[in-house]
Structures are given as structure tokens and as C-alpha cells.
Amino acid sequence: MSSPRTYPMTIVSAVEHEIVIKKSRFITHAVPVSFGEERTSAASVAEADRIIAAIRKRAWDAAHNCTAMITGLDGEQARSSDDGEPSGTAGVPMLEVLRQRGLTDVVVIVTRYFGGTKLGAGGLVRAYSSAVSEALDRAALVKREVLTQVRIDVSHAEVGRFDNLLREWAGRHGATLGEPHYGAVASLELWVPPNELGVLEADLAAASAGGVLPLLGDDRIIDVPVHVTS
Secondary structure, eight states, rough: OOOOOOOOOSSOOOEEEEEEETTTEEEEEEEEETTTTTTOOOHHHHHHHHHHHHHHHHHSSEEEEEEEESSTTOOOOEEEOOOOOOOOOSHHHHHHHHHHHTOOOOOEEEEEEEOOOOHHHHHHHHHHHHHHHHHHHOOOOOEEEEEEEEEEEEEGHHHHHHOOOOOOOHHTOOOEEEEEOESEEEEEEEEEEEEGHHHHHHHHHHHHTTTTOEEEEEEEEEEEEOOOOO
């Protein structure tokens, strides 16, 4: 059985974080960029450019607003800018942090207010890398997985039992619960890794004496929260 395809992760929501190094303030904004229904890189880049423009406008009095972004479902687009810092000391180190974290569809902007002391090339690399790393340490992550939509139709009298069963099953098999729908029957939704569909069918059959079968829908790429344990 082949392993499920993996994709880079992204962050859930925007993060702002500040560090001070030799009186220079480094303010990092890490922002996720959506790619819409079409999931196109072009849409992500356009949104990232709007975010960068807005922060540069707000921080117009800063010495530098350095940027890095990786976009696209597979992280196929990457771009960075030193914004006046010595070449290779800001944008590229910021970009490298994003790559090391395995992220995509995220833009980072580090705004520097100069404190009067030069840091040197090595000091700048460390400062911009640290600024981005510390901001991302505070970000919640989502991973992207190809999951199959499954509908399970049960009687209203059986909703509670099967809802509990699916919640417990999802936690053990990397699935994600969807939204239930109620009509003549209760329709429970589950998003399931393709290689777990056979297990789900067998478990449902065992729980219902063969009376409940999963109804398969389309495959989609779903954002799944990453739970980090310390």
C-alpha cells in the first residue's frame, strides 16, 4: 500500500512578535495567505503582496521592512527581499527558516527600527533568522492531507451511538469529523484518509451487523490542525 502524499504545512492565523538586539527593534509579522478554491500560487502571491504593502505603509518610518514568502500547495513559489540590508543578510535567512519549518502559503515581514549599533553581516543573519523563528514558535499549525468525504446515514434514534463511534474512530485513524445533516435520516460526515476506508467499512459493518455502509464522496485537500505536545 502506497503512503499518502504529504504537503507542506501552513500557519492558522497571523502572529506578531518583537525582539530587541543591541537597541534595534525587529518586529515580525507572520501571516498565512489563502489560495482560494482554485488553490493557485498566483492568488497566494497577490495576497502576500497586499499584506507586505499594508505593513510597509504602516511602518513607513522603519529602517527596513524585509520579507520572505513561500506559496503554493507544494511550496513551489518562493521570494525574498533584503529591503536595503546588505545582500543575503535578511530575506534569504528568513526564507530559509520557512523552508526548515516545512511551511508554505505564509509570508513573513520583519520590520527593523535601527538602534544605532551596526550588527555586521553575521549578526544580521542571526537577528533576522531569530526574529522569524521566535514568531513561528508562537504560531499554530495546520497540515494538509488528501481525505475522502464519507457520509454515514443512520436513523435519528441511532445518531448518538454512531456519533460517539465516529468521534472515537476518527481520533484513532487520522480522520476529521464534518458537519451532520438531518432530514428523513441523520447523515453524519467524516473525512477519511483513503488508506483507512476499508477499515472504516469493516468497523461500521461490525457495529451495525452490516446494516450501515459508508457512502463515498470526493477527495479533497483538507487543513487539519497540528496538535503539539510538550
